[in-house]
Amino acid sequence: MGFLKKLLFGGPAAVQQLPTGTITVDRAGHIITSTVSSSYPKNMLHGIGRDVLELLREARAAQMPLAEVSLHFGSLRITARELRGGAIIFLFPQTALFPTPTPARP
Amino acid sequence: MDARHKILILDDDADWLALCREMLAASPSRPEILTANTAKRALALLETEKIRLLISDLKMPRMDGLQLLSIVRRRFPETRTIVLSGLEDEEYRSRAYALGVDLFWLKIEMQRNAQLFIECLESLLGQADRDGDTGFRGIQSKSLMDIIQMECLTRSSTVLRITRGPLVAKLWIQDGELIDAEAEGARGEAAFYRLLAWKAGTFENLPAEINRERTIQKPVNALLLESAQALDEAADPGVEPDSVESRLHRKTMWKLSQLTREGAEFVIAVPLAGQGEPEALGTQGVAALAKWTRCAAEIARRLGDRLEAGPLSHVAGQNLERQVLMLARGDRAFLVGWPAEAAENLPEKSRKLVASWDS
Numbered sequence: 001m002g003f004l005k006k007l008l009f010g011g012p013a014a015v016q017q018l019p020t021g022t023i024t025v026d027r028a029g030h031i032i033t034s035t036v037s038s039s040y041p042k043n044m045l046h047g048i049g050r051d052v053l054e055l056l057r058e059a060r061a062a063q064m065p066l067a068e069v070s071l072h073f074g075s076l077r078i079t080a081r082e083l084r085g086g087a088i089i090f091l092f093p094q095t096a097l098f099p100t101p102t103p104a105r106p
Numbered sequence: 107m108d109a110r111h112k113i114l115i116l117d118d119d120a121d122w123l124a125l126c127r128e129m130l131a132a133s134p135s136r137p138e139i140l141t142a143n144t145a146k147r148a149l150a151l152l153e154t155e156k157i158r159l160l161i162s163d164l165k166m167p168r169m170d171g172l173q174l175l176s177i178v179r180r181r182f183p184e185t186r187t188i189v190l191s192g193l194e195d196e197e198y199r200s201r202a203y204a205l206g207v208d209l210f211w212l213k214i215e216m217q218r219n220a221q222l223f224i225e226c227l228e229s230l231l232g233q234a235d236r237d238g239d240t241g242f243r244g245i246q247s248k249s250l251m252d253i254i255q256m257e258c259l260t261r262s263s264t265v266l267r268i269t270r271g272p273l274v275a276k277l278w279i280q281d282g283e284l285i286d287a288e289a290e291g292a293r294g295e296a297a298f299y300r301l302l303a304w305k306a307g308t309f310e311n312l313p314a315e316i317n318r319e320r321t322i323q324k325p326v327n328a329l330l331l332e333s334a335q336a337l338d339e340a341a342d343p344g345v346e347p348d349s350v351e352s353r354l355h356r357k358t359m360w361k362l363s364q365l366t367r368e369g370a371e372f373v374i375a376v377p378l379a380g381q382g383e384p385e386a387l388g389t390q391g392v393a394a395l396a397k398w399t400r401c402a403a404e405i406a407r408r409l410g411d412r413l414e415a416g417p418l419s420h421v422a423g424q425n426l427e428r429q430v431l432m433l434a435r436g437d438r439a440f441l442v443g444w445p446a447e448a449a450e451n452l453p454e455k456s457r458k459l460v461a462s463w464d465s
Binding site for chain 1: 391394395397398401402405406408409410412413414415416417418419420421422423424425426430453
């Protein structure tokens with residue numbers, strides 16, 4: 001039965017959860033602190049940190065250094081503030097009726 | 107016997123239902139308000155009560171608003187329908203109108219223009235009184251010229267609100283005569299010509315505004331003829347080179363005026379596939395900014411796919427000097443620069459700028 005179960009049903013359906021919380025990354029993309037649930041895959045968080053740092057780095061290269069950058073998706077908002085080459089990144093899942101407010105400017 | 111109209115409001119949000127009930131109960135015809143928090147409950151009420159108007163949300167668990175509306179259209183054709191949704195996606199508006207709903211309003215618009223919403227609702231109920239269960243609804247795939255001619259031929263008094271993505275235009279028709287138009291910041295005949303260049307959109311009939319100032323004196327047929335001639339000339343490949351130049355010049359001037367009117371600093375349009383040069387107005391550092399725009403679009407696409415975070419709305423950035431907003435539209439990405447102190451609602455203003463850039 002155990003064998004059949006494996007064969008027929010495979011693994012559980014993979015429904016990706018959206019990350020909620022805050023992470024801090026250094027200039028090399030290493031995660032320094034995180035309040036995101038420990039069940040959320042670490043490599044995904046690394047990916048977010050890496051991409052956000054690249055966005056901020058490219059902005060500097062374009063002579064347009066940005067103190068803050070926000071990516072607004074249908075169900076998630078990622079807001080990152082530059083921190084001496086690194087960044088503090090806020091992850092807010094969104095719903096249609098209750099979009100989360102923008103954090104106050106520093 | 108109670109002659110008051112019955113209005114049924116369907117929404118899965120209890121607070122919103124309470125708010126709507128309070129607001130609509132105070133409207134001039136004092137309708138009786140019924141509420142339901144599921145589509146199943148709404149259908150049960152439609153079966154048992156004589157509902158004149160159904161106001162439905164779109165996004166609900168189990169059966170969504172579009173499914174319900176298609177059932178209502180089929181089983182209760184005499185019931186007028188309004189969609190009141192929080193979803194700002196143009197596709198939902200088109201799909202709702204394709205199902206034959208009478209009006210589509212965004213919840214946020216309804217809160218801002220509660221008085222206008224009540225007037226539209228009263229107008230719908232009044233129409234229902236006049237027409238009884240007769241009359242046809244659900245016009246689809248007609249050109250704007252057809253719609254305007256139809257309103258004028260029937261000597262209607264109405265305000266036509268035409269929506270194309272984030273752009274909204276209005277035409278005021280009084281006793282079958284076009285008296286005023288507003289589109290893309292222009293008014294009068296200029297607005298009417300700009301509006302006729304729109305290739306697609308949706309329209310709604312709002313209550314007439316009798317005291318609207320008249321800015322258009324020409325008969326509507328003359329305006330339509332002139333507009334059709336202008337569009338034909340624009341499509342003619344045998345046109346003189348100097349007139350092409352002057353048209354390009356006019357287009358650039360128009361874009362600049364839009365930029366100034368909205369208060370933006372610059373706009374850059376970047377082809378995403380890497381073909382073609384970026385187009386820019388208001389900035390010198392085009393190449394570097396275009397590179398960042400491409401990079402932001404690519405990173406956003408990558409992140410969105412990996413996190414399954416849904417479609418990208420925009421990417422916003424800011425520093426002490428300015429704010430920038432990147433939007434993807436079709437096969438191009440747009441970067442709009444705003445002063446640091448620019449007011450709120452920049453995504454909406456940027457979308458309007460980008461839409462008029464393309465029109």
